[in-house]
Amino acid sequence: MPHARTDDGVNLHYEETGRGTPIVFVHEFAGDCRAWEPQLRHFGQRYRAIAYNARGYPPSDVPADPTQYSQARAVGDIVAVLDHLGIVRAHIVGLSMGGFATLHFGLTHPSRALSLTVAGCGYGAEPEGRAAFQAEAEATAAYLQRESMADFAAKYGDGPTRVQFANKDPRGFAQFRAMLAEHSALGSANTQLGVQRARPSLYDLTQEMARLDVPTLILTGDEDWPCLNPALLMKRTIPTAALAVMPNCGHTINLEDPDQFNRIVGEFLAQVDAGRWPTRDPRALGRSATGMLAP
Template structure:
């Protein structure tokens, strides 16, 4: 299975199918395995690229806390596309993966053919909201440090994940899940590529964020998946895949 060396940090990725490229990024404490049903559904027509973020799954968990950041994550995504010879791709992700997809667009708008934002949010303009989010991220980090991998949550996308390092997940919470400014939320009106904003009907913490992104991103297409929670792609894979295929078919 392919791994990419990023200054001594091994990043796991895989590709299924051929055709226009789609890069899918998983949520915090999940892995690329969460996309299995999407890989099966989309790979007959597309090159579906999935990967494990630093501290997750089959990728390395470096000991240096500074090795975990939004900037490192975006650079890892770009390096995977470079390794595949892909100039631009449909960039998508769920939860943390969706936020990092927005960060990738901010850094590399010319490499984004379209965006797919699943059960995610754009961060906070209000520092108080950001601080509350970061307290939650710190609590996740402490839980992994004190309880190990037993601290993995009950989410559908997490239950199928296999990790090698609780410390890596703790460091990822502090460096990648935590947020430090409002750049991403402020970038929404400048997004000029086709964008799908999708959320599970039962994913209450992200319903408001979905409405906000759909209103702020010009021409965004909003989809709510009935009967789905945070892992909409796992809870209702047929409806999720149908919405994604319809969006992809609409791209110029």
Template sequence: MMRLTMAALVLGVLFGLPTGARAQWAIPDGVKTVSVGGYPLAYQETGSGEPVVLVHGSLGDYRIWYAQAPTYSKDYRVLSLSLRHYYPERWNGVADDFSIAQHAADVAALIQRLNLGPVHLLGHSRGGAVVLTVAKEHPELIKTLILEDASGMEGLLPETPGTKAMAGEVKGLVARLRENLAAGDKEKAGQEFTDGLNGPGTWAKRSALQKEILIDNLGTGVDSGERGHITCADIAKFSFPILTLTGERSPKRYPEGFAAARTCNPSIPAAIVIPNAAHAMNRDNPDAFNAAVLAFLAQHRGPLQPASATR
């Protein structure tokens, strides 16, 4: 890619850059990179044990897992990554490699490059569509799949006035985001996007860090309307344990998508509802979210077993 410096390209040829592809943007202290397709994918790593890979959603990055990584790393090797073009890159929105398919290929490449698989793979929102695509294309890399209000299942729902309205909500959020960015109003862009997903007044309650993360990634929001392409036949083939989670106040398209997935693959348990939480449940109620995830991980630690024997 043009964003890589010439020095990084030369080093890539000479040494393969297994963990340190250089970027033209600054890499924060404590953050590693791995070269995937010539792109320096950023991630934080902590702990040891079975690998747990955390994949953020729209307008997020590796930092959204601040309430998960320190806790999970007591028993697991935790990798919190930033997808291509998200922070620490400050993307201008111009590229042809920003897609669910590309992001899924990058996640799979990271798992393979670092020799991690099979992993416990967790994805939130748009990151859910990414990890579903990884699971579809590379089931051998998955030990368990954890879906937090995952996108990508909308195609499983029958077309009704209700589902059309839900699709319109997503398109409306992205359209307003683009309008606010075009007007140069980052604060309004963040506020309307956050409140649209989590309920009125949510933005005002967000911490300074939470707002910083979202504003740092506003440039990626212009392409956040893509949902991925997962079919019922894809879901039916999944043989690894799956955990689904939704917030008590999450948009209904997420729990309805999970319910549809269960009709495709009855071995998927009913979604766990995180109380006092909306779409950003891992931040809204981290104690309840972490308890559910850690209980699931503990159930599936150790040698691989047939999914039917562990659910």
């Protein structure tokens, strides 16, 4: 079973398929590398497609110390996978927790990214909801520490941005929830405390995002309510960003509607690979809707 070793000694399980330009898929809190199976099969036909389990997600190592989990560590883990595989630059595709890691990777290691797909990213980012989000992360960690993963999966899977998946594809949703129940309670609790609770708000990163020049796709479901305003923030702030919204979709968009997800991401990657991805013309941000009024 292949593993990449991080600079702090954590072994990360990964899987790969295909040949060509590399894509690295970074999973969400409730997922693992198996959640990217529809993307590995699709993009593996044209790319070198790679997915890995974050620290805390077996068969990756599960550090017992919560201080070994952080947003910076999550970024470093992407670097560790790239370095282990001898990859200088790759397309990085992340969902939710993985979307935050993807964005931060682009901010800190732009020379290693061919492109960034930041999907389902924004929960807990809005300033007015920051305290509530941190309290929820603490409550989630406490629940994981006292209850079974099966109980957690049943409860967490019924969240307001997951019901869309359950309604559309009951069989796929049942598989998603069964895989969630197999996760490590310790690793999941530590991830909530070290990564989710402590990550900086997107609204505190606008200066860094304004300097980002890596081709970026912001992707969200239109019923993933906590991510809609942050998606608009990233679109407005990142000069190389496009925004795509998947209709009647919740949070788990790569599994909820994999065909649409793959099509949108595939078209984005094709434009990047062809050298045709634009940087926004500053005139597009003019205050006049028609251009007929003086700026």
